Amino acid sequence: MNLFDNLAAAWPLVANFESFFALASGIVIGVVAGAIPGMSATMAVALTLPFTFALQPITGILLLLGVYKGGIFGGSIPAILIKTPGTPASSATILDGYPMAENGQAGKALGMALYASCTADVISNMSLILFAGWLASFALSFGPPEFFTLILFSLTIIAGVSGDSLIKGLLAAVCGLLLATVGLDLVYGTNRFTFNDPNLMGGLNFIAVLIGLFAIPEILSYVWHPGGGKGTVRALGEQHVTFAEYRRSFRSIIRGSFIGVILGSIPGIGAAPAAFLSYSEARRRSPNKENFGKGEIEGVAASEAGNNGVCGATLIPLLALGVPGDVITAIVIGAFMVHGLQPGPMMFIANADIIYALFLGLIISSVLLLIVGSVAIRLFRYIVDVPRSVLMPSVLILCVFGVYAVNNNVFDIIIMFGMGWLGYFMMRNNIPAAPFLIAFILGPLLEDNFRQAMLMSNGDPQILFRSWITWFFWAVTLITIGALIRAGLHQRSAALGLKVASKD
Amino acid sequence: MQTERSPLKPPYQRVASHMNLNNKDIWLGIGVIAFGVMLLTVAIPDHVSSPSNVRALVLAPTFWPTIVAYMIVALGVVLVASRLIDRPVSASDETWNGDGIGDELIHGWARLLAMAVLMVGLVVATPILGMVLASMITFAAFSIIVFSPRPVTSLIVAVVLPLVLYAFFSHVAGVAVPQGRFLTLP
Numbered sequence: 001m002n003l004f005d006n007l008a009a010a011w012p013l014v015a016n017f018e019s020f021f022a023l024a025s026g027i028v029i030g031v032v033a034g035a036i037p038g039m040s041a042t043m044a045v046a047l048t049l050p051f052t053f054a055l056q057p058i059t060g061i062l063l064l065l066g067v068y069k070g071g072i073f074g075g076s077i078p079a080i081l082i083k084t085p086g087t088p089a090s091s092a093t094i095l096d097g098y099p100m101a102e103n104g105q106a107g108k109a110l111g112m113a114l115y116a117s118c119t120a121d122v123i124s125n126m127s128l129i130l131f132a133g134w135l136a137s138f139a140l141s142f143g144p145p146e147f148f149t150l151i152l153f154s155l156t157i158i159a160g161v162s163g164d165s166l167i168k169g170l171l172a173a174v175c176g177l178l179l180a181t182v183g184l185d186l187v188y189g190t191n192r193f194t195f196n197d198p199n200l201m202g203g204l205n206f207i208a209v210l211i212g213l214f215a216i217p218e219i220l221s222y223v224w225h226p227g228g229g230k231g232t233v234r235a236l237g238e239q240h241v242t243f244a245e246y247r248r249s250f251r252s253i254i255r256g257s258f259i260g261v262i263l264g265s266i267p268g269i270g271a272a273p274a275a276f277l278s279y280s281e282a283r284r285r286s287p288n289k290e291n292f293g294k295g296e297i298e299g300v301a302a303s304e305a306g307n308n309g310v311c312g313a314t315l316i317p318l319l320a321l322g323v324p325g326d327v328i329t330a331i332v333i334g335a336f337m338v339h340g341l342q343p344g345p346m347m348f349i350a351n352a353d354i355i356y357a358l359f360l361g362l363i364i365s366s367v368l369l370l371i372v373g374s375v376a377i378r379l380f381r382y383i384v385d386v387p388r389s390v391l392m393p394s395v396l397i398l399c400v401f402g403v404y405a406v407n408n409n410v411f412d413i414i415i416m417f418g419m420g421w422l423g424y425f426m427m428r429n430n431i432p433a434a435p436f437l438i439a440f441i442l443g444p445l446l447e448d449n450f451r452q453a454m455l456m457s458n459g460d461p462q463i464l465f466r467s468w469i470t471w472f473f474w475a476v477t478l479i480t481i482g483a484l485i486r487a488g489l490h491q492r493s494a495a496l497g498l499k500v501a502s503k504d
Numbered sequence: 505m506q507t508e509r510s511p512l513k514p515p516y517q518r519v520a521s522h523m524n525l526n527n528k529d530i531w532l533g534i535g536v537i538a539f540g541v542m543l544l545t546v547a548i549p550d551h552v553s554s555p556s557n558v559r560a561l562v563l564a565p566t567f568w569p570t571i572v573a574y575m576i577v578a579l580g581v582v583l584v585a586s587r588l589i590d591r592p593v594s595a596s597d598e599t600w601n602g603d604g605i606g607d608e609l610i611h612g613w614a615r616l617l618a619m620a621v622l623m624v625g626l627v628v629a630t631p632i633l634g635m636v637l638a639s640m641i642t643f644a645a646f647s648i649i650v651f652s653p654r655p656v657t658s659l660i661v662a663v664v665l666p667l668v669l670y671a672f673f674s675h676v677a678g679v680a681v682p683q684g685r686f687l688t689l690p
Contacts, residue, residue: 394665
């Protein structure tokens with residue numbers, strides 16, 4: 001079947017009230033959560049996940065994708081109104097969004113953020129539709145050695161770019177791999193770190209681990225310093241973006257969208273670097289470059305296009321290869337698994353209808369985001385004002401109910417709390433949690449492919465170099481490590497230079 | 505008042521916090537090495553069972569955890585070594601502490617301790633009181649720990665939220681939410 005046949009076959013799955021309602025609700029939840037400082041798109045997707053168990057697979061996944069898209073846009077609201085990014089991806093939006101708010105143009109900045117987000121979203125979704133199928137058909141020729149090297153490459157890049165330090169990123173990834181070994185051995189069925197507890201024999205519950213790592217540390221961080229994170233909300237002021245302003249920013253929006261698509265399709269890069277790169281490119285090429293940083297609407301457009309351009313593209317490696325590109329897609333992979341689906345090239349054959357229904361749903365979500373965003377733009381300042389003293393205990397209770405609902409097991413709540421304290425320890429020591437979680441998810445896949453390769457070759461490691469694909473992934477892994485070490489050394493010499501300067 | 509948080513700290517603070525991080529990282533690295541050694545000497549030999557008829561070493565259930573443990577030790581060593589090379593000249597330079605000072609620090613730790621107790625309490629209380637009642641008490645206790653400036657709102661949400669979640673998970677998602685010994689909800 002060609003692309004259009006597949007889309008036609010998938011249309012009935014998405015053309016119903018449940019799917020539209022799930023998408024719209026997801027976008028509303030995402031926008032609200034993204035707009036509340038202290039919440040994030042990641043936390044919102046993680047907390048929504050348990051609510052999808054009772055839904056049809058396609059409805060549940062569309063709900064999560066709606067939250068994701070809404071959350072990324074919603075993050076721009078506090079960035080513009082109170083100079084606090086709702087999500088890391090919105091950090092670049094502050095640079096011009098907040099000065100615009102100071103000039104009484106917060107509504108205009110929010111409007112441009114919305115239009116740029118929706119435009120980038122459409123481009124990103126189209127890229128996903130065009131490239132995911134092609135990549136999946138290519139990946140069908142992958143065997144265990146190719147998948148092993150691909151996952152190794154993904155983990156290296158995710159570990160390297162997720163935090164400030166390559167060593168700490170790798171440490172987080174390795175600890176995630178260790179945690180993934182808990183449970184029965186994949187081949188022999190013997191116990192590994194189960195301590196004779198039957199609760200541990202199936203391994204640690206993925207949802208308990210992810211909610212523990214991404215929601216509980218935020219709660220503990222608030223408990224540590226309950227007075228932090230307050231800011232005054234700016235008035236909306238002038239509210240409408242003119243078509244002339246949109247047209248003037250259009251080149252930056254398109255450029256930023258493609259930057260987002262390219263960076264988003266590489267596992268681990270994420271939305272924040274895409275937003276900053278898009279912003280700096282827009283400033284470099286703009287005739288108004290001296291206005292950037294002082295309230296230039298093109299700056300808001302560029303950064304929002306960059307971070308939303310990533311949204312659809314991060315699903316390319318997830319759907320085509322089964323490798324989550326960032327934490328949110330790692331959560332989405334969890335939703336697939338809960339419903340007995342395994343993303344990857346085989347899914348394009350076995351469950352093509354679901355894949356193409358998702359594509360259609362994503363296109364619809366861009367339109368819904370525009371409608372929801374336009375309607376709600378006046379209410380945003382009240383959303384930002386939600387008191388954290390009520391929000392954080394609510395998040396805790398949501399976590400408890402959500403995690404319990406996975407297996408009807410109090411043990412999962414214990415795991416969640418344990419992971420929460422570990423995540424808080426990591427947060428305080430600047431150890432990124434993203435490589436930990438992604439390694440925890442990919443760990444069994446990595447080990448399984450390694451052992452299958454070894455079984456195929458009777459333990460001969462040469463099989464890991466058997467094709468040009470494996471050589472390619474080994475090469476890019478080494479190049480990535482080299483580049484990251486070089487960047488780290490540059491950073492260190494800059495810090496040492498600063499130290500010497502401060503002594504003088 | 506506007507919250508004007510500068511993206512960069514002044515240079516002296518950056519240097520001092522960099523030094524603080526260095527010392528913290530050295531201890532972190534030592535802890536990581538100790539953890540890795542513990543894995544190799546105790547946890548893997550005692551808690552990872554391997555059958556005797558394994559065809560090749562690389563296929564043994566112990567192989568992967570052992571490789572991971574060696575990587576943990578290696579990364580711990582690299583972390584300590586990299587921070588020792590980049591160590592501050594004197595400890596007296598370390599004047600700035602990003603975590604807070606004095607009473608604020610003690611109160612922060614006290615709240616965290618109370619939070620830990622609250623989490624244990626929630627787990628213990630759930631089978632006895634039921635998840636709804638235990639959650640209500642947890643919410644209220646949380647609000648007390650952080651001295652919620654909106655006690656009435658907190659109290660209302662503490663009662664309503666667990667009931668709404670119970671209604672959804674129990675009646676829509678079909679989850680058997682623990683009821684407890686004293687309160688049975690429909």
